[in-house]
Amino acid sequence: MPARNKQHKMLLHFYWEQHPNEYIRGATLRFLQKISKDTELLEPLIPTRCSCLEHRHPYVRKNAVSAVYTIYRELLSPQNLMRCAFVFLAHCAMPKAVERLISVYDQLTSLNELLQMSILEVRLDCKNSTAHQPRYIRCMFELLNSSSHAVKYEAAMSSPQNPAAVKAAALCFVNLAIKEFSNVKLIVLDRLDTLCSRHGHILDGRLAGLVKV
Template sequence: MEKSCSLLIHFDKGTPALANEIKVALEGNDDTAKIDAMKKAVMLLLNGETLPQLFITIVRYVLPSEDHTVQKLLLLYLEIIAKTDSKGKVLPEMILICQNLRNNLQHPNEYIRGVTLRFLCRICETEIIEPLIPSILANLEHRNPFVRRNAILAVNAIYKLPHGDHLLVDAPEMIEKVLSTEADQSAKRNAFLMLYTCAQDLAVHYLLTHVDKVFEWGESLQMVVLDLIRKVYRSHTREKGKYIKIIISLLNVPSATVIFECAGTLVSLSSAPTPIRVAASTYCQLLTN
Protein backbone atom coordinates (compact mmCIF):
# COMPACT_ATOMS: atom_id res chain seq x y z
CA MET A 1 0.00 0.00 0.00
CA GLU A 2 1.34 3.43 -0.91
CA LYS A 3 2.04 5.86 1.92
CA SER A 4 1.88 9.62 1.83
CA CYS A 5 4.99 11.69 2.41
CA SER A 6 5.70 15.40 2.29
CA LEU A 7 9.01 14.87 0.48
CA LEU A 8 9.70 14.17 -3.19
CA ILE A 9 13.29 13.83 -4.46
CA HIS A 10 14.68 12.79 -7.82
CA PHE A 11 16.67 9.58 -7.47
CA ASP A 12 18.86 7.84 -10.01
CA LYS A 13 18.16 4.17 -9.50
CA GLY A 14 21.08 3.31 -11.75
CA THR A 15 23.55 4.25 -9.00
CA PRO A 16 22.03 3.13 -5.70
CA ALA A 17 23.93 3.69 -2.49
CA LEU A 18 24.76 0.52 -0.63
CA ALA A 19 23.35 0.20 2.87
CA ASN A 20 26.76 -0.82 4.22
CA GLU A 21 28.38 2.32 2.84
CA ILE A 22 25.68 4.43 4.45
CA LYS A 23 26.12 2.60 7.74
CA VAL A 24 29.88 3.23 7.80
CA ALA A 25 29.40 6.93 7.04
CA LEU A 26 26.79 7.30 9.77
CA GLU A 27 29.06 5.70 12.35
CA GLY A 28 31.81 8.22 11.69
CA ASN A 29 32.33 11.62 13.31
CA ASP A 30 32.21 13.66 10.10
CA ASP A 31 28.93 15.61 9.96
CA THR A 32 29.32 16.25 6.24
CA ALA A 33 29.59 12.51 5.60
CA LYS A 34 26.59 11.89 7.86
CA ILE A 35 24.54 14.43 5.94
CA ASP A 36 25.41 12.76 2.63
CA ALA A 37 24.65 9.32 4.07
CA MET A 38 21.30 10.44 5.50
CA LYS A 39 20.34 11.93 2.14
CA LYS A 40 21.11 8.62 0.45
CA ALA A 41 19.14 6.71 3.07
CA VAL A 42 16.13 8.99 2.64
CA MET A 43 16.27 8.63 -1.14
CA LEU A 44 16.45 4.85 -0.90
CA LEU A 45 13.49 4.77 1.47
CA LEU A 46 11.48 6.99 -0.84
CA ASN A 47 12.13 4.54 -3.64
CA GLY A 48 10.87 1.46 -1.86
CA GLU A 49 13.86 0.20 0.12
CA THR A 50 13.23 -0.62 3.78
CA LEU A 51 16.79 -0.50 5.20
CA PRO A 52 15.89 -2.01 8.61
CA GLN A 53 19.58 -2.55 9.37
CA LEU A 54 20.13 1.21 9.57
CA PHE A 55 17.66 1.97 12.34
CA ILE A 56 19.85 1.10 15.33
CA THR A 57 22.84 2.80 13.68
CA ILE A 58 20.81 5.97 13.27
CA VAL A 59 19.59 5.79 16.86
CA ARG A 60 23.15 5.42 18.16
CA TYR A 61 25.06 7.80 15.91
CA VAL A 62 22.60 10.26 14.36
CA LEU A 63 20.15 11.03 17.16
CA PRO A 64 22.82 12.61 19.39
CA SER A 65 24.07 14.91 16.61
CA GLU A 66 23.76 18.67 17.22
CA ASP A 67 24.11 19.54 13.53
CA HIS A 68 20.93 21.22 12.28
CA THR A 69 21.03 19.65 8.84
CA VAL A 70 21.56 16.19 10.30
CA GLN A 71 18.61 16.71 12.63
CA LYS A 72 16.38 17.88 9.78
CA LEU A 73 17.32 14.85 7.69
CA LEU A 74 16.69 12.65 10.72
CA LEU A 75 13.14 13.99 10.95
CA LEU A 76 12.61 13.27 7.25
CA TYR A 77 13.88 9.74 7.83
CA LEU A 78 11.52 9.30 10.78
CA GLU A 79 8.61 10.56 8.72
CA ILE A 80 9.24 8.00 5.99
CA ILE A 81 9.99 4.83 7.93
CA ALA A 82 7.24 2.43 8.95
CA LYS A 83 6.19 3.11 12.53
CA THR A 84 3.59 0.38 12.89
CA ASP A 85 3.46 -3.36 12.30
CA SER A 86 1.06 -5.22 10.02
CA LYS A 87 -1.65 -4.98 12.69
CA GLY A 88 -1.33 -1.23 13.03
CA LYS A 89 0.43 -1.29 16.39
CA VAL A 90 3.34 1.07 16.95
CA LEU A 91 6.68 -0.72 16.81
CA PRO A 92 8.48 -1.06 20.18
CA GLU A 93 11.59 0.68 18.87
CA MET A 94 9.59 3.86 18.42
CA ILE A 95 9.98 4.37 22.18
CA LEU A 96 13.57 5.38 21.46
CA ILE A 97 12.33 7.90 18.94
CA CYS A 98 9.79 9.34 21.40
CA GLN A 99 12.54 10.07 23.89
CA ASN A 100 14.58 11.84 21.22
CA LEU A 101 11.58 13.90 20.11
CA ARG A 102 10.89 14.90 23.71
CA ASN A 103 14.49 16.02 24.09
CA ASN A 104 14.20 18.05 20.89
CA LEU A 105 11.03 19.72 22.14
CA GLN A 106 12.98 20.83 25.21
CA HIS A 107 16.15 21.69 23.31
CA PRO A 108 17.79 25.07 24.06
CA ASN A 109 18.02 25.76 20.32
CA GLU A 110 14.84 27.28 18.90
CA TYR A 111 15.40 25.84 15.43
CA ILE A 112 15.51 22.27 16.74
CA ARG A 113 12.31 22.84 18.69
CA GLY A 114 10.56 24.44 15.73
CA VAL A 115 11.39 21.82 13.11
CA THR A 116 10.48 19.04 15.54
CA LEU A 117 7.09 20.65 16.17
CA ARG A 118 6.56 20.97 12.42
CA PHE A 119 7.53 17.31 12.02
CA LEU A 120 4.89 16.29 14.56
CA CYS A 121 2.25 17.88 12.33
CA ARG A 122 2.84 14.97 9.95
CA ILE A 123 2.66 12.16 12.51
CA CYS A 124 -0.67 10.39 12.96
CA GLU A 125 0.26 7.65 15.45
CA THR A 126 -1.33 8.67 18.74
CA GLU A 127 0.97 6.35 20.71
CA ILE A 128 3.91 8.46 19.58
CA ILE A 129 2.14 11.78 20.05
CA GLU A 130 0.57 11.21 23.47
CA PRO A 131 3.77 11.18 25.59
CA LEU A 132 4.87 14.39 23.90
CA ILE A 133 1.73 16.43 24.64
CA PRO A 134 3.09 18.23 27.75
CA SER A 135 6.25 19.29 25.91
CA ILE A 136 4.26 20.46 22.89
CA LEU A 137 1.95 22.57 25.05
CA ALA A 138 4.88 24.07 26.94
CA ASN A 139 6.19 25.45 23.64
CA LEU A 140 3.03 27.53 23.21
CA GLU A 141 4.58 29.93 25.72
CA HIS A 142 8.14 29.85 24.40
CA ARG A 143 9.85 33.22 24.07
CA ASN A 144 10.71 32.69 20.39
CA PRO A 145 7.84 33.27 17.91
CA PHE A 146 9.20 30.62 15.51
CA VAL A 147 8.67 27.99 18.20
CA ARG A 148 5.22 29.30 19.14
CA ARG A 149 4.06 29.33 15.52
CA ASN A 150 4.99 25.70 15.05
CA ALA A 151 3.62 24.70 18.45
CA ILE A 152 0.22 26.07 17.40
CA LEU A 153 0.43 24.17 14.11
CA ALA A 154 1.28 20.99 16.01
CA VAL A 155 -1.67 21.42 18.37
CA ASN A 156 -3.93 22.02 15.39
CA ALA A 157 -2.70 18.90 13.58
CA ILE A 158 -2.99 16.71 16.68
CA TYR A 159 -6.50 17.95 17.44
CA LYS A 160 -7.58 16.95 13.92
CA LEU A 161 -6.41 13.35 14.37
CA PRO A 162 -9.18 10.71 14.69
CA HIS A 163 -8.87 10.75 18.49
CA GLY A 164 -7.19 14.11 18.78
CA ASP A 165 -9.99 15.66 20.80
CA HIS A 166 -9.23 13.11 23.52
CA LEU A 167 -5.52 13.91 23.47
CA LEU A 168 -6.17 17.65 23.66
CA VAL A 169 -9.58 18.02 25.24
CA ASP A 170 -9.53 21.79 25.70
CA ALA A 171 -7.31 22.67 22.74
CA PRO A 172 -9.65 25.29 21.20
CA GLU A 173 -9.99 27.15 24.51
CA MET A 174 -6.25 26.92 25.01
CA ILE A 175 -5.56 28.37 21.57
CA GLU A 176 -8.15 31.10 22.15
CA LYS A 177 -6.18 32.12 25.23
CA VAL A 178 -2.95 32.07 23.22
CA LEU A 179 -4.58 34.21 20.54
CA SER A 180 -5.59 36.86 23.07
CA THR A 181 -2.00 37.38 24.24
CA GLU A 182 0.04 36.58 21.12
CA ALA A 183 1.96 39.46 19.53
CA ASP A 184 3.53 37.70 16.54
CA GLN A 185 1.32 38.06 13.46
CA SER A 186 2.17 34.66 11.99
CA ALA A 187 1.47 32.93 15.29
CA LYS A 188 -1.82 34.84 15.60
CA ARG A 189 -2.76 33.73 12.10
CA ASN A 190 -2.04 30.08 12.94
CA ALA A 191 -4.07 30.33 16.15
CA PHE A 192 -7.02 32.03 14.48
CA LEU A 193 -6.93 29.51 11.64
CA MET A 194 -7.17 26.66 14.13
CA LEU A 195 -10.20 28.24 15.77
CA TYR A 196 -11.71 28.80 12.34
CA THR A 197 -11.33 25.13 11.38
CA CYS A 198 -11.92 23.47 14.77
CA ALA A 199 -14.06 25.83 16.83
CA GLN A 200 -15.76 28.28 14.52
CA ASP A 201 -17.87 29.92 17.23
CA LEU A 202 -14.73 30.86 19.15
CA ALA A 203 -13.21 32.33 16.00
CA VAL A 204 -16.34 34.38 15.35
CA HIS A 205 -16.44 35.56 18.96
CA TYR A 206 -12.81 36.66 18.83
CA LEU A 207 -13.35 38.47 15.54
CA LEU A 208 -16.45 40.32 16.70
CA THR A 209 -14.77 41.44 19.92
CA HIS A 210 -11.84 42.86 17.94
CA VAL A 211 -13.67 44.49 15.04
CA ASP A 212 -11.81 47.77 15.45
CA LYS A 213 -8.39 46.09 15.45
CA VAL A 214 -8.71 43.96 12.31
CA PHE A 215 -7.23 46.79 10.23
CA GLU A 216 -3.99 46.48 12.23
CA TRP A 217 -3.60 42.73 11.80
CA GLY A 218 -1.15 41.16 9.38
CA GLU A 219 -2.06 40.32 5.80
CA SER A 220 -2.16 36.55 6.32
CA LEU A 221 -4.50 36.90 9.29
CA GLN A 222 -6.74 39.34 7.42
CA MET A 223 -7.07 36.82 4.59
CA VAL A 224 -8.26 34.17 7.06
CA VAL A 225 -10.73 36.70 8.49
CA LEU A 226 -12.23 37.28 5.04
CA ASP A 227 -12.50 33.55 4.48
CA LEU A 228 -14.31 33.18 7.80
CA ILE A 229 -16.71 36.01 6.97
CA ARG A 230 -17.59 34.40 3.64
CA LYS A 231 -18.38 31.17 5.45
CA VAL A 232 -20.52 32.51 8.30
CA TYR A 233 -22.07 35.64 6.80
CA ARG A 234 -25.41 34.13 5.79
CA SER A 235 -25.86 32.10 8.98
CA HIS A 236 -25.10 35.02 11.33
CA THR A 237 -27.72 37.47 10.11
CA ARG A 238 -27.63 39.64 13.23
CA GLU A 239 -23.93 40.36 12.75
CA LYS A 240 -24.01 41.20 9.04
CA GLY A 241 -23.44 44.87 9.73
CA LYS A 242 -20.26 44.15 11.68
CA TYR A 243 -18.97 41.87 8.94
CA ILE A 244 -19.55 44.53 6.30
CA LYS A 245 -17.81 47.06 8.54
CA ILE A 246 -14.77 44.78 8.74
CA ILE A 247 -14.68 44.32 4.98
CA ILE A 248 -14.99 48.05 4.33
CA SER A 249 -12.20 48.81 6.80
CA LEU A 250 -9.93 46.30 5.07
CA LEU A 251 -10.39 48.10 1.76
CA ASN A 252 -7.98 50.71 3.13
CA VAL A 253 -5.12 48.41 4.09
CA PRO A 254 -1.80 48.64 2.20
CA SER A 255 -2.01 45.06 0.87
CA ALA A 256 -3.41 44.82 -2.67
CA THR A 257 -4.07 41.12 -2.08
CA VAL A 258 -6.35 41.84 0.87
CA ILE A 259 -8.11 44.66 -1.01
CA PHE A 260 -8.76 42.36 -3.97
CA GLU A 261 -10.20 39.70 -1.65
CA CYS A 262 -12.37 42.31 0.04
CA ALA A 263 -13.89 43.33 -3.28
CA GLY A 264 -14.56 39.72 -4.19
CA THR A 265 -16.09 39.09 -0.78
CA LEU A 266 -18.46 42.04 -1.16
CA VAL A 267 -19.64 40.75 -4.54
CA SER A 268 -20.17 37.22 -3.22
CA LEU A 269 -22.07 38.29 -0.11
CA SER A 270 -24.37 41.03 -1.33
CA SER A 271 -26.21 42.06 -4.48
CA ALA A 272 -27.19 45.46 -3.07
CA PRO A 273 -26.15 48.44 -5.21
CA THR A 274 -23.82 50.05 -2.66
CA PRO A 275 -21.52 47.05 -2.03
CA ILE A 276 -21.42 46.30 -5.76
CA ARG A 277 -20.41 49.89 -6.53
CA VAL A 278 -17.72 49.77 -3.85
CA ALA A 279 -16.39 46.49 -5.24
CA ALA A 280 -16.39 47.80 -8.82
CA SER A 281 -14.60 50.97 -7.74
CA THR A 282 -12.04 48.88 -5.87
CA TYR A 283 -11.33 46.70 -8.90
CA CYS A 284 -10.85 49.81 -11.04
CA GLN A 285 -8.42 51.30 -8.53
CA LEU A 286 -6.42 48.08 -8.42
CA LEU A 287 -6.18 48.07 -12.22
CA THR A 288 -4.98 51.66 -12.39
CA ASN A 289 -2.46 51.47 -9.54
Protein backbone atom coordinates in the same frame (compact mmCIF):
# COMPACT_ATOMS: atom_id res chain seq x y z
CA MET B 1 20.27 10.80 -12.45
CA PRO B 2 23.63 12.34 -11.53
CA ALA B 3 23.78 16.03 -12.42
CA ARG B 4 26.24 18.90 -11.99
CA ASN B 5 23.76 21.73 -12.50
CA LYS B 6 23.51 23.47 -9.11
CA GLN B 7 20.17 25.15 -9.90
CA HIS B 8 18.61 21.76 -10.62
CA LYS B 9 20.02 20.37 -7.40
CA MET B 10 18.60 23.28 -5.38
CA LEU B 11 15.16 22.73 -6.90
CA LEU B 12 15.36 19.04 -6.03
CA HIS B 13 16.13 19.92 -2.41
CA PHE B 14 12.40 20.49 -1.94
CA TYR B 15 11.85 16.76 -2.53
CA TRP B 16 14.91 15.23 -0.89
CA GLU B 17 13.92 15.33 2.80
CA GLN B 18 12.85 11.68 2.37
CA HIS B 19 15.95 10.68 0.36
CA PRO B 20 17.43 7.32 1.46
CA ASN B 21 20.93 8.80 1.54
CA GLU B 22 21.37 10.37 5.00
CA TYR B 23 23.83 13.00 3.76
CA ILE B 24 21.50 14.24 1.04
CA ARG B 25 18.65 14.30 3.55
CA GLY B 26 20.76 16.22 6.08
CA ALA B 27 21.94 18.67 3.42
CA THR B 28 18.32 19.22 2.40
CA LEU B 29 17.35 20.06 5.99
CA ARG B 30 20.20 22.59 6.10
CA PHE B 31 19.05 24.11 2.81
CA LEU B 32 15.48 24.53 4.06
CA GLN B 33 16.74 26.57 7.00
CA LYS B 34 18.07 29.13 4.51
CA ILE B 35 14.61 29.75 3.01
CA SER B 36 12.88 29.98 6.37
CA LYS B 37 11.13 33.24 5.46
CA ASP B 38 8.95 31.56 2.84
CA THR B 39 6.15 30.20 5.03
CA GLU B 40 4.02 28.93 2.12
CA LEU B 41 6.80 26.57 1.05
CA LEU B 42 7.80 25.46 4.52
CA GLU B 43 4.48 24.84 6.28
CA PRO B 44 3.63 21.66 4.27
CA LEU B 45 7.09 20.27 5.09
CA ILE B 46 6.73 20.47 8.89
CA PRO B 47 5.65 16.80 9.39
CA THR B 48 8.58 15.54 7.29
CA ARG B 49 11.04 17.67 9.24
CA CYS B 50 9.72 16.34 12.53
CA SER B 51 9.93 12.73 11.32
CA CYS B 52 13.64 13.26 10.62
CA LEU B 53 14.18 13.77 14.36
CA GLU B 54 13.95 9.98 14.73
CA HIS B 55 16.25 9.09 11.86
CA ARG B 56 18.88 6.45 12.60
CA HIS B 57 21.77 8.67 11.46
CA PRO B 58 23.02 11.44 13.81
CA TYR B 59 23.80 13.79 10.89
CA VAL B 60 20.14 13.81 9.89
CA ARG B 61 18.93 14.16 13.49
CA LYS B 62 21.31 17.08 14.12
CA ASN B 63 20.06 19.02 11.09
CA ALA B 64 16.46 18.08 11.88
CA VAL B 65 16.81 19.68 15.33
CA SER B 66 18.09 22.89 13.70
CA ALA B 67 15.27 22.76 11.16
CA VAL B 68 12.63 22.37 13.87
CA TYR B 69 14.13 25.31 15.73
CA THR B 70 13.81 27.33 12.51
CA ILE B 71 10.12 26.41 12.37
CA TYR B 72 9.69 27.58 15.95
CA ARG B 73 11.56 30.82 15.31
CA GLU B 74 10.07 31.78 11.96
CA LEU B 75 6.72 30.03 11.47
CA LEU B 76 5.42 29.91 15.02
CA SER B 77 5.71 33.61 15.75
CA PRO B 78 2.79 35.14 17.73
CA GLN B 79 1.30 36.56 14.51
CA ASN B 80 1.44 33.20 12.70
CA LEU B 81 0.02 31.36 15.69
CA MET B 82 -2.89 33.82 15.86
CA ARG B 83 -3.51 33.40 12.13
CA CYS B 84 -3.51 29.59 12.29
CA ALA B 85 -5.74 29.61 15.36
CA PHE B 86 -8.27 31.91 13.73
CA VAL B 87 -8.41 29.85 10.52
CA PHE B 88 -8.91 26.72 12.62
CA LEU B 89 -11.79 28.35 14.53
CA ALA B 90 -13.40 29.59 11.32
CA HIS B 91 -13.57 26.05 9.96
CA CYS B 92 -14.21 24.08 13.15
CA ALA B 93 -15.89 26.44 15.63
CA MET B 94 -17.40 29.38 13.74
CA PRO B 95 -19.14 30.97 16.77
CA LYS B 96 -15.75 31.25 18.48
CA ALA B 97 -14.24 32.74 15.32
CA VAL B 98 -17.03 35.34 15.20
CA GLU B 99 -16.44 36.08 18.87
CA ARG B 100 -12.74 36.60 18.15
CA LEU B 101 -13.51 38.85 15.18
CA ILE B 102 -15.72 41.04 17.34
CA SER B 103 -12.95 41.33 19.94
CA VAL B 104 -10.47 42.72 17.35
CA TYR B 105 -13.07 44.60 15.34
CA ASP B 106 -11.64 48.05 16.10
CA GLN B 107 -8.07 46.98 15.29
CA LEU B 108 -8.56 45.58 11.78
CA THR B 109 -6.49 48.21 9.99
CA SER B 110 -3.57 47.77 12.40
CA LEU B 111 -3.34 43.98 11.93
CA ASN B 112 -0.65 42.62 9.63
CA GLU B 113 -1.43 41.11 6.21
CA LEU B 114 -1.56 37.50 7.41
CA LEU B 115 -4.05 38.27 10.17
CA GLN B 116 -6.19 40.39 7.86
CA MET B 117 -6.33 37.51 5.39
CA SER B 118 -7.36 35.10 8.15
CA ILE B 119 -10.14 37.47 9.26
CA LEU B 120 -11.71 36.95 5.83
CA GLU B 121 -12.44 33.34 6.79
CA VAL B 122 -15.61 34.55 8.54
CA ARG B 123 -17.18 34.95 5.10
CA LEU B 124 -18.31 31.34 5.57
CA ASP B 125 -20.59 32.53 8.36
CA CYS B 126 -21.70 35.65 6.52
CA LYS B 127 -23.61 33.52 4.00
CA ASN B 128 -25.59 31.75 6.71
CA SER B 129 -26.10 34.39 9.40
CA THR B 130 -27.77 37.79 9.28
CA ALA B 131 -27.20 38.63 12.94
CA HIS B 132 -23.69 39.99 12.34
CA GLN B 133 -24.07 41.03 8.72
CA PRO B 134 -23.77 44.80 9.40
CA ARG B 135 -20.46 44.10 11.14
CA TYR B 136 -19.29 41.95 8.23
CA ILE B 137 -20.11 44.71 5.75
CA ARG B 138 -18.15 47.26 7.75
CA CYS B 139 -15.33 44.73 8.17
CA MET B 140 -15.11 44.29 4.39
CA PHE B 141 -15.08 48.07 3.90
CA GLU B 142 -12.15 48.33 6.34
CA LEU B 143 -10.20 45.58 4.57
CA LEU B 144 -10.88 47.09 1.12
CA ASN B 145 -8.68 49.95 2.34
CA SER B 146 -5.85 47.69 3.47
CA SER B 147 -2.31 48.54 2.38
CA SER B 148 -2.00 44.98 1.00
CA HIS B 149 -3.26 44.39 -2.55
CA ALA B 150 -3.81 40.70 -1.71
CA VAL B 151 -6.09 41.61 1.21
CA LYS B 152 -7.98 44.14 -0.94
CA TYR B 153 -8.56 41.51 -3.62
CA GLU B 154 -9.79 38.88 -1.17
CA ALA B 155 -11.99 41.43 0.61
CA ALA B 156 -13.57 42.43 -2.69
CA MET B 157 -14.15 38.75 -3.47
CA SER B 158 -15.76 38.28 -0.05
CA SER B 159 -18.03 41.33 -0.05
CA PRO B 160 -21.65 40.59 0.92
CA GLN B 161 -24.44 40.98 -1.65
CA ASN B 162 -25.22 44.48 -0.44
CA PRO B 163 -25.48 47.43 -2.90
CA ALA B 164 -22.90 49.55 -1.08
CA ALA B 165 -20.55 46.57 -0.71
CA VAL B 166 -20.91 45.62 -4.39
CA LYS B 167 -20.04 49.17 -5.47
CA ALA B 168 -17.04 49.27 -3.13
CA ALA B 169 -15.82 45.90 -4.41
CA ALA B 170 -16.16 47.00 -8.05
CA LEU B 171 -14.23 50.21 -7.37
CA CYS B 172 -11.55 48.18 -5.57
CA PHE B 173 -11.19 45.87 -8.59
CA VAL B 174 -10.90 48.91 -10.90
CA ASN B 175 -8.12 50.41 -8.75
CA LEU B 176 -6.29 47.09 -8.56
CA ALA B 177 -6.53 46.66 -12.33
CA ILE B 178 -4.95 50.09 -12.79
CA LYS B 179 -2.07 49.34 -10.40
CA GLU B 180 -1.34 45.70 -11.23
CA PHE B 181 0.36 44.29 -14.31
CA SER B 182 0.37 41.25 -16.56
CA ASN B 183 -1.45 38.12 -15.39
CA VAL B 184 -2.65 39.69 -12.14
CA LYS B 185 -4.40 42.45 -14.09
CA LEU B 186 -6.15 39.83 -16.26
CA ILE B 187 -7.38 37.95 -13.19
CA VAL B 188 -8.71 41.14 -11.60
CA LEU B 189 -10.43 42.19 -14.83
CA ASP B 190 -12.04 38.76 -15.10
CA ARG B 191 -13.40 39.06 -11.54
CA LEU B 192 -14.61 42.55 -12.29
CA ASP B 193 -16.42 41.37 -15.41
CA THR B 194 -18.12 38.60 -13.38
CA LEU B 195 -19.18 41.10 -10.73
CA CYS B 196 -20.66 43.41 -13.36
CA SER B 197 -22.56 40.62 -15.09
CA ARG B 198 -24.18 39.66 -11.79
CA HIS B 199 -24.74 43.09 -10.26
CA GLY B 200 -24.61 45.55 -13.15
CA HIS B 201 -27.99 46.96 -12.11
CA ILE B 202 -26.48 48.06 -8.78
CA LEU B 203 -23.53 50.01 -10.20
CA ASP B 204 -24.15 53.67 -10.87
CA GLY B 205 -23.40 55.26 -14.23
CA ARG B 206 -19.96 56.62 -13.35
CA LEU B 207 -18.70 53.34 -11.90
CA ALA B 208 -20.19 51.33 -14.75
CA GLY B 209 -18.33 53.60 -17.17
CA LEU B 210 -15.05 52.93 -15.36
CA VAL B 211 -15.69 49.20 -15.56
CA LYS B 212 -16.33 49.31 -19.30
CA VAL B 213 -13.14 51.26 -19.86
